[in-house]
Amino acid sequence: xxxxxxxxxxxxxxxxxxxxxxxxxxxxxxxxxxxxxxxxxxxxxxxxxxxxxxxxxxxxxxxxxxxxxxxxxxxxxxxxxxxxxxxxxxxxxxxxxxxxxxxxxxxxxxxxxxxxxxxxxxxxxxxxxxxxxxxxxxxxxxxxxxxxxxxxxxxxxxxxxxxxxxxxxxxxxxxxxxxxxxxxxxxxxxxxxxxxxxxxxxxxxxxxxxxxxxxxxxxxxxxxxxxxxxxxxxxxxxxxxxxxxxxxxxxxxxxxxxxxxxxxxxxxxxxxxxxxxxxxxxxxxxxxxxxxxxxxx
Numbered sequence: 608x609x610x611x612x613x614x615x616x617x618x619x620x621x622x623x624x625x626x627x628x629x630x631x632x633x634x635x636x637x638x639x640x641x642x643x644x645x646x647x648x649x650x651x652x653x654x655x656x657x658x659x660x661x662x663x664x665x666x667x668x669x670x671x672x673x674x675x676x677x678x679x680x681x682x683x684x685x686x687x688x689x690x691x692x693x694x695x696x697x698x699x700x701x702x703x704x705x706x707x708x709x710x711x712x713x714x715x716x717x718x719x720x721x722x723x724x725x726x727x728x729x730x731x732x733x734x735x736x737x738x739x740x741x742x743x744x745x746x747x748x749x750x751x752x753x754x755x756x757x758x759x760x761x762x763x764x765x766x767x768x769x770x771x772x773x774x775x776x777x778x779x780x781x782x783x784x785x786x787x788x789x790x791x792x793x794x795x796x797x798x799x800x801x802x803x804x805x806x807x808x809x810x811x812x813x814x815x816x817x818x819x820x821x822x823x824x825x826x827x828x829x830x831x832x833x834x835x836x837x838x839x840x841x842x843x844x845x846x847x848x849x850x851x852x853x854x855x856x857x858x859x860x861x862x863x864x865x866x867x868x869x870x871x872x873x874x875x876x877x878x879x880x881x882x883x884x885x886x887x888x889x890x891x892x893x894x895x896x897x898x899x900x901x902x903x904x
Contacts, residue, residue: 624707626759629744633699634692641689645682647706647829648714652679652741656698661689664722672725677734679726681719684829701741705759708828712786717766728769737765785823788813792824792832800840801863806832841877848886855882
């Protein structure tokens with residue numbers, strides 16, 4: 608029988624690195640998953656047994672990788688993959704799903720990409736530390752998001768350590784300018800999200816063409832500028848829904864939506880519920896003496 612553990616981390620607006628899920632699975636023979644596309648980066652570390660990854664390269668070619676204990680594999684956003692356990696010695700693995708502004712950059716430092724998805728290291732010490740951090744993520748759902756994010760950084764750090772410092776520095780230099788462009792775009796959004804800004808406004812602020820900035824942003828953040836802007840506005844809206852007494856209409860305006868209906872539609876699409884319902888479920892207790900949640904009528 609397949610056994611598994613799964614952590615789902617509450618959504619937090621942490622830009623550099625964001626953990627979405629982590630888990631452990633001991634698979635049955637020939638248990639498979641896919642073909643499927645992921646929305647975020649997904650890394651599996653095989654801690655026992657064997658299995659096969661069918662991974663689609665950027666050229667569209669599908670490559671089979673036969674993997675065993677001590678190796679790992681990466682799946683990138685929008686990449687089609689299928690993976691399945693061995694018939695005789697099915698694998699057990701621990702995995703983490705993550706994303707963020709630095710995710711692409713850090714994985715490149717680790718030498719991992721769509722066309723180079725396999726992690727192997729002759730360093731048993733490094734492998735054990737990586738396994739420890741990933742198992743911690745899978746087994747500690749009760750810890751705070753910041754605690755879990757710290758262990759995510761440690762796990763990714765161990766991924767990068769299989770390369771030498773010269774390789775790390777070369778990768779870092781090659782991406783630093785593009786990363787600076789993205790950070791400048793995010794800075795503009797942070798200061799102007801409540802205004803009716805467009806992608807063209809952001810590109811103009813960065814002194815770049817819309818197409819070039821869009822391509823760099825997608826590469827570094829795995830999301831378009833428009834997606835990031837929407838997510839940022841909605842994150843600010845959730846803060847106001849939780850901690851202010853403002854009306855939904857006023858919160859929509861403060862979050863950069865001139866039309867309350869458009870705000871409600873975007874919110875519903877992201878959180879699968881209306882803003883008023885989200886507020887009712889997430890409003891903190893404002894009076895600890897009485898233990899009463901304060902809700903908007």
